Amino acid sequence: MKDLNETKAAARKIAFANRKAAFQAARESGGAQGGYLSEVLAGYRGVPLSGFMPILTEIDPLPAMAEACAHGPVGVPVIQWPNHPLSFSRWSPETEMVAGAFGALIPRVNDYFEPEILIVPLLAYSRHGGRLGYGGGFYDRTLEMLRAKRATLAIGFAFAGQEMEDLPLEETDQPLDLIVTEKGVITPS
Ligand SMILES: Nc1nc2c(c(=O)[nH]1)N(C=O)[C@@H](CNc1ccc(C(=O)N[C@@H](CCC(=O)O)C(=O)O)cc1)CN2
Ligand SMILES: Nc1ncnc2c1ncn2[C@@H]1O[C@H](COP(=O)(O)OP(=O)(O)OP(=O)(O)O)[C@@H](O)[C@H]1O
Helix, strand or coil, rough: CCCHHHHHHHHHHHHHEEEEHHHHHHHHHHCCCCCHHHHHHHHHCCCEEEECCCCCCCCCCHHHHHHCCCCCCEEEEECCCCCCCCCCCCCCCCCEECCHHHHHHEEEECCCCCCEEEEECCEEECCCCCCCCCCCCHHHHHHHHHHCCCCCCEEEECCCCHHHCCCCCCCCCCHHHHHHHHHHECCCC
C-alpha cells in the first residue's frame, strides 16, 4: 500500500511537470483548446452535465460548458467533506462564484443536481482510460456513487501532452469512458 502511494506520488510529480509544459505551449500557440470537447458534447444535448472551474494549469472547459448551458443543466463540483463524493451545483456563465476548498470557484448559492456526464479534470491519463488526479479520491468516489445509480459517462479532458503510459492504478480507480484533448478524441482500449 505504501509502495503504491509512493508510486502515485512520483507519477504526480512527473504529471504536474508534463501538464505545465502543455499548458504553456498551448498558451503560446493561442490555439483553441475545447473544439473537440464541444463536438463530443453536441452528441449529448440536454443530458445533465458537469464541467469544472479550471485551476492551476488545467485545460479550460468553460467555452464548451457555456455552449452546453443552452441545451440542458450544467454544473461544477463542490467538495462537501474529505473522503466523500463531490456534489454538483448548477452553473452558467452568469452564476456568481466564490472561492471553494482547494482553490476552485464554486457557486455562491448552491443548486444541486446529479450529472449523467462528467467532464473530469486530471493530472495524467492513459490510453486505456486510466486517470491520475490530485490524490483526494474525489472523482473516484463520485463516479462509484453515480455509476451505482445509473449509466454515467466520464470524459477526461486534458492536454494531449498529459498522456502517461504506465499509470499506477488501484481497485478504487474509476475508468474514463472517453478522453478528449485539444488534439482529438481517444476511445480507451
Ligand atoms: N478544477 C478542478 N476542480 C476540482 C477538482 C479538480 O481536480 N479540478 N477536484 C478533483 O478532485 C476537486 C478538488 N480538488 C482537489 C485539489 C487538491 C487536492 C489535494 O488533496 N491536494 C493535496 C496535494 C496535491 C499535490 O500537490 O499533490 C494538498 O493540497 O495537500 C484534492 C482535491 C473538486 N474541484
Ligand atoms: N470509492 C472509494 N472508496 C474508498 N476509498 C477510495 C475510493 N476511491 C478512492 N479511494 C481512496 O482515496 C485515496 C485517493 O485516491 P486516488 O489516489 O485515486 O485519487 P485521485 O483519483 O488521484 O484524486 P481525485 O479523484 O480527487 O482527483 C486512495 O487512498 C484511494 O484508495
